[in-house]
Amino acid sequence: MAIPESQLETWSHQGAVTSASAIYQRIRDALQADTTLSVRNFDVFLQGSYRNSTNIRGDSDVDVVVKLLEDTFQPDYDQLDELTKAKVKAGHRDATYTLADFRRDVSSAIQRAFPNHNITEGGKSIKIPRTANNIPADVVPCLEYRLYRPPQTFLSDATYIDGIWLWDVQRNHSVISFPKQSYDNGVAKHERTNQWYKPTVRIFKNARGWMEDKGLIRIGTASSHAIECLLYNVPDQQFGRSYGSTFVNVVNWLSSADLTNFVCQNGIQRLFGDGRWTEANARAFIAGLIQMWNQWR
Structure with a gap:
């Protein structure tokens, strides 16, 4: 459901x-x-x-x-x-x-x-x-x-x-x-997605808390910064129309994407490596989102 x-x-x-x-x-x-x-x-x-x-x-x-x-x-x-x-x-x-x-x-x-x-x-x-x-x-x-x-x-x-x-x-x-570049890139993406980007980030952050409470993911799997950077890499056209369609489009795109070259929202640093985050934790977060959507009651 x-x-x-x-x-x-x-x-x-x-x-x-x-x-x-x-x-x-x-x-x-x-x-x-x-x-x-x-x-x-x-x-x-x-x-x-x-x-x-x-x-x-x-x-x-x-x-x-x-x-x-x-x-x-x-x-x-x-x-x-x-x-x-x-x-x-x-x-x-x-x-x-x-x-x-x-x-x-x-x-x-x-x-x-x-x-x-x-x-x-x-x-x-x-x-x-x-x-x-x-x-x-x-x-x-x-x-x-x-x-x-x-x-x-x-x-x-x-x-x-x-x-x-x-x-x-x-x-x-x-x-x-690089906080200035991160802020500027977030504002630009929010504008390009007709103001859907930042509300979507907040949805995924709240979903993270729900999944932790239900035991779908371990606490610490995805930081707020990691979630924001993850969604920054999702193409702009996946955002819009409704929150439900945005959620599905974003998760479906992420589930089949090659995460290797994802960048932070600042556009300068890699999202994975150098102690920032791991692809394994990103995949666990995405898998939890799919499970949450399919098993919602």
Whole structure:
């Protein structure tokens, strides 16, 4: 028995945004007003489902990125030949203010701004817990990441793609992402699908929770980010007409697709590999969706 259109329509709704906006504004204002950080140039912005308008009821943690905008950045020269690499590096100098310094200052500023909260340090973020007055938030200090690309012509210079770079102090490895490109690509796909894309992402995120509750998939099989990226790879023409037809078209297309070369929503990184996600978990998620649809009662 098919999932009723009314159920899918309910799952398509966006979760609350007022509480997320409130904690974001409070964090941003506190960091910008902090006297220690006032000598630094940085940007503060939302990342993830609240930024992308794909949050659902029950989503809680707000990801707030704090990106240093100074001479300190993390370059990636891997795509450059040695001559071009040397030319680019000649224009750089060693940073004196590091990510560790920036994270320390951001953490101190958060401690001062939220004196009555039990602030803790996570691997990638400074964690503000839920209280009666706010939902939880992860404050993520990071550097600019520059992915350098070879010159297009003999006379041109190397260019770079701007992302973010941070260090997970618990797992002892770097994390690279491209939130601006991810946001822009999500907006573009939403427009190309006549505003069906983001509600569909929310449907699949709610379906994930239902399947976990029923034991159709293991908890942790598919993160919210993974689901959004998975659907980003589905052709635009599979979205539209009704929630039911969109669900069926998307799942049918995914079930027969070659997932190997799927990309993240940022269009730059591969969806699978480098610890991001596995094809096996993606296939398990898709199989669970088919089982849920066929066995719905």
